[in-house]
Amino acid sequence: MDDRGLQSPCRCAELPLPAAGYALARRVGVDETNGRFGEVTVQRCCACARLWLRYQLEYEGIPASGRYFFGRISDAEAATITPEAAIPYLERLEECLCGGSYFGTPGQIRQRPLPVG
Numbered sequence: 001m002d003d004r005g006l007q008s009p010c011r012c013a014e015l016p017l018p019a020a021g022y023a024l025a026r027r028v029g030v031d032e033t034n035g036r037f038g039e040v041t042v043q044r045c046c047a048c049a050r051l052w053l054r055y056q057l058e059y060e061g062i063p064a065s066g067r068y069f070f071g072r073i074s075d076a077e078a079a080t081i082t083p084e085a086a087i088p089y090l091e092r093l094e095e096c097l098c099g100g101s102y103f104g105t106p107g108q109i110r111q112r113p114l115p116v117g
């Protein structure tokens with residue numbers, strides 16, 4: 001019997017999964033802070049059921065500006081967080097996961113403030 005998935009940490013804790021690895025839990029809205037129009041959602045990992053706050057951003061007309069961030073979030077916070085609170089929330093975390101054309105390759109990020117501008 002293959003039960004490794006239950007004993008080892010889920011891959012979603014290390015790197016962002018392909019989009020199909022998540023189910024949309026809540027559409028939080030659009031963060032218009034500084035005119036950046038970041039799309040904020042709460043995603044649930046299909047493998048371990050963990051909740052992630054996802055922030056996706058792309059500047060129209062700027063090549064390689066697409067980027068997204070994933071940070072762990074509790075059920076309670078996921079239910080109440082607002083689009084404008086998403087970046088401050090992610091910046092308070094020890095680390096978050098990132099990816100998109102801006103970064104080139106997905107990874108973990110500890111940079112503060114987050115590169116959203």
Ligand SMILES: [Zn+2]
Nearest residue numbers: 010012045048
């Ligand atoms: Zn997971």
